[in-house]
Amino acid sequence: MADANLSLASNEGADLRSRGTAKDKSERAPGGYSRHWEQEGQPIEDDDKARDQRKAQYTDLVNDYYDATTDIYLEAWGESFHFCRFPRGPEPKATAISRHEHYIAHMMGLQPGMRVLDVGCGVGGPAKEIASYANCSIVGLNNNAYQVKKAQELAKKEGMDKSVEFVKGDFMTIPFPSNSFDAVYVIEATVHAPSLEDVYSEIFRVLKPGGTFGVFEWVMTDKFDSSNRKHMAIRLGIERGNGIPTIQTKNAAREAMRTAGFELTVAEDLAERDDPVGWWYVIAGDVKHAQSLQDWSVIVRNTKLGRVAVRLLVRGLEFVRYAPKGTAKITEELIIAGDALVLGGTSGVFTPMYLMVGKKPEA
Numbered sequence: 001m002a003d004a005n006l007s008l009a010s011n012e013g014a015d016l017r018s019r020g021t022a023k024d025k026s027e028r029a030p031g032g033y034s035r036h037w038e039q040e041g042q043p044i045e046d047d048d049k050a051r052d053q054r055k056a057q058y059t060d061l062v063n064d065y066y067d068a069t070t071d072i073y074l075e076a077w078g079e080s081f082h083f084c085r086f087p088r089g090p091e092p093k094a095t096a097i098s099r100h101e102h103y104i105a106h107m108m109g110l111q112p113g114m115r116v117l118d119v120g121c122g123v124g125g126p127a128k129e130i131a132s133y134a135n136c137s138i139v140g141l142n143n144n145a146y147q148v149k150k151a152q153e154l155a156k157k158e159g160m161d162k163s164v165e166f167v168k169g170d171f172m173t174i175p176f177p178s179n180s181f182d183a184v185y186v187i188e189a190t191v192h193a194p195s196l197e198d199v200y201s202e203i204f205r206v207l208k209p210g211g212t213f214g215v216f217e218w219v220m221t222d223k224f225d226s227s228n229r230k231h232m233a234i235r236l237g238i239e240r241g242n243g244i245p246t247i248q249t250k251n252a253a254r255e256a257m258r259t260a261g262f263e264l265t266v267a268e269d270l271a272e273r274d275d276p277v278g279w280w281y282v283i284a285g286d287v288k289h290a291q292s293l294q295d296w297s298v299i300v301r302n303t304k305l306g307r308v309a310v311r312l313l314v315r316g317l318e319f320v321r322y323a324p325k326g327t328a329k330i331t332e333e334l335i336i337a338g339d340a341l342v343l344g345g346t347s348g349v350f351t352p353m354y355l356m357v358g359k360k361p362e363a
């Protein structure tokens with residue numbers, strides 16, 4: 001977690017000492033996350049039994065992951081925990097991230113005054129941006145208590161707490177009545193669910209008839225071949241590094257939308273557009289595209305040399321007890337995430353931006 005202090009820019013200003021206490025984070029130790037993937041220090045076999053076990057334990061898996069990584073994400077990535085396209089070539093990541101948020105709002109036809117639900121809202125970056133862009137009011141739902149608290153604090157500090165609010169709850173049993181939202185969106189969050197059919201069905205339930213659902217889903221593409229060991233290793237690396245029980249294929253995600261009852265109006269992998277810079281370039285440590293100081297600070301630490309420096313620094317800070325126990329371990333998990341995501345992107349077997357828009361029928 002101490003890689004935070006490598007930051008050249010003072011973007012989110014998170015300091016190790018000011019980070020959430022164990023109490024905020026349900027008394028979980030950061031290193032605890034790896035227990036979902038290892039037994040006696042050895043990786044658990046990648047089979048159906050292990051996947052079923054992770055699905056059954058999705059609440060702990062996801063909470064262990066975000067308790068340990070939220071401050072790192074905030075400091076290194078900003079308040080919007082997702083990827084984006086770079087359709088204009090190199091440009092500041094922050095600009096491209098906002099455009100990605102505007103795009104889903106545009107594709108869903110969000111209108112002023114609508115009541116919108118953001119499922120898996122992180123610390124609220126996208127909700128604040130979309131509420132300002134589309135002039136609607138947004139409720140963010142998240143099952144991680146620490147992220148909800150952060151989201152509430154940040155929205156208040158930025159004077160946005162009139163148009164956005166954040167609620168703790170499980171997206172598998174959404175704590176709102178049926179037919180209560182004009183629109184619902186998900187940005188890279190339902191991949192944490194044990195079943196896409198079930199989470200999309202819950203979203204269908206809370207949408208008003210005629211309402212719209214939009215999602216940027218993490219999926220394995222048509223290039224993914226489950227008999228290819230390299231592809232399987234990429235999928236497992238992405239799952240492990242990102243707190244995911246199991247990643248579905250693009251076809252399964254589309255089918256899940258239909259099974260839930262949606263009329264699918266858009267289904268497109270935005271990573272297939274001919275963009276000059278790939279969505280993964282930042283975590284690939286590709287410094288030649290860096291545009292802003294904030295870009296530099298995250299890209300540099302993802303270079304080969306940057307990773308060595310991060311590892312050494314984190315271990316040192318944990319050794320002198322400046323960083324909490326387990327910080328070095330979660331840093332290794334994030335390195336797994338970065339490597340696997342870059343391989344997923346460059347090989348084309350994975351996308352974090354499968355855009356689907358569906359309508360709940362009027363009748």
Ligand SMILES: CC(C)=CCC[C@@H](C)[C@H]1CC[C@H]2C3=C(CC[C@]12C)[C@@]1(C)CC[C@H](O)C[C@@H]1CC3
Binds near residue numbers: 072083188301310337
């Ligand atoms: C987990 C899901 C569903 C969404 C989060 C997407 C991204 C915001 C993260 C995925 C991998 C993360 C990594 C980092 C920041 C946040 C992500 C891009 C780091 C750049 C943070 C700093 C570390 O030193 C390296 C990390 C690599 C992975």
